[in-house]
Amino acid sequence: MLKASYPVRVVATGGGPTGNFGQRLSLVHSILSGVLRTDIVFAWFAHNHSYLAVMAVRLLRKKSLVVVGGYEVANEPEIGYGALLDPAMAGKVRYIIENADCILAVSEFSRREILAVAEPRRIETIYNGIDTSLFSPEGSKENIVLTVCLVSTANIRVKGLDTFMDAARQIPEARFVLISRALDGALEILKRDAPANVEFVGAVGQAELIGWYRRAKVYCQLSYRESFGVALAEAMSCECVPVVTDRGALPEVAGDTGFVVPYADTHVTADAISQALVADTGSAARKRICELFSREQREQELRRIIATLQL
Incomplete structure (x- = not known):
């Protein structure tokens, strides 16, 4: 999106200084030299790389935008999730939020979490953008219930995969499909106890x-x-047709086009999936994405904000 309107230099960081000393030094050099040769720094995620970039931007009196993805301002000790669980990283996150020229939230839920951590100089909500011409309907629907995620031991609870499996057990006539890339041995744990109507796709x-x-x-x-x-x-x-939990920004995205259920409530979830399988709100779900979460809208909003920073 940015390359369509501006000359862009890209520094791929992998989330921050990692690897051996030589690799970390090379990354630091890439970030600092990038800041020197640019007018505005646009950074995904308030992590180590953004911490260094924002410090350099302040020193050189340039401008910065940082997208907070969500993990950075999460503090969920029950599931061991969130950068704020690490005091050192929490300090860096607060510095980024307070010192970047503009913080971009990906949802109103995320915006509220950011404001609970620190007070930014400026904050804007710009939803993630979906290419609705590419992600479009075609052909007829089948009796398939789908979920897509990375699978790890931690993600079984984070992504509600245990509830997905239990719901499948209650609706044997439907085909449940998990599309995933496995990060550890968690997939084997899920397969061991999965009912026959669950299909695992890599x-x-x-x-x-x-x-x-x-x-x-x-x-x-x-x-x-x-x-x-x-x-x-x-x-x-x-x-x-979406079936989502009542957590985070999920109800914000799904709106009234699907079903919202309590997290980890298998009975209510299974009942909602059964209703969704016979619902006719799929076209309304697509309309909602086209109207509120399109790639074109995100691009327009990004250009608007960048224009104000260039003044």
């Missing part, structure tokens, strides 16, 4: 993923928390 390319979105009648996002939910929005753009 990491897929974008075209295959879109194919699954187009075939699935229902998309589930049963997470403990989400600051937005890109996969949810992609699925809705392909006319999947």
Whole structure:
């Protein structure tokens, strides 16, 4: 999006200084030299790399925007999730929020969490953007209930995968599909206790993923928390009926086009999925994404904010 309107230099950080000393030194050099040769720094995630970049920006009297993805301002000791659980990182996050020229939140839920951590100089909410021409409906829907996520031991609870499996057990006539890339042995744990109507699909390319979105009648996002939910929005753009938990920004994205359930409540979740399988709100779900969460809207908002920083 930025390259369409501005000359852009990209520094890929991987989240911050990692690896051996030589790799960390190279990354520091890339960030500092990048700041020197630019007018505005646009950083994804309030992490180590943004901490260094924002300090350099303040010293050189340039401008910075930082997108807070959600993990940075999360503090969920019950599931061991969130940068704020680490006191050192929490201090860096607060510095970034307080010193960047503009903080970008990806949802109103995220905005509230950011403001609870520190007071930014300026904060704007710009939703993540979905390419609705690419993520579009095609063909007929099947009796498929889909969820997409990375699978790790921690993510079983974070993404509500245990609830997904238990709900599948209560609706044997439906086909439940988990598309995932496994980060550890958690996938084997899930497979061991999964009912027969659950299908496990490994990491897929974008075209295959879109194919699954187009075939699935229902998309589930049963997470403990989400600051937005890109996969949810992609699925809705392909006319999947959403079933989401009442956590984070999920109700904000789904709106009234699907079903909102309490986190980890298997009975209510299964009942909602059963209703979603016969609901006719898929077109309304796509309309909501096109109207509120399109790529074009995000690009327009980014240009607006950058123009004010260039004054």
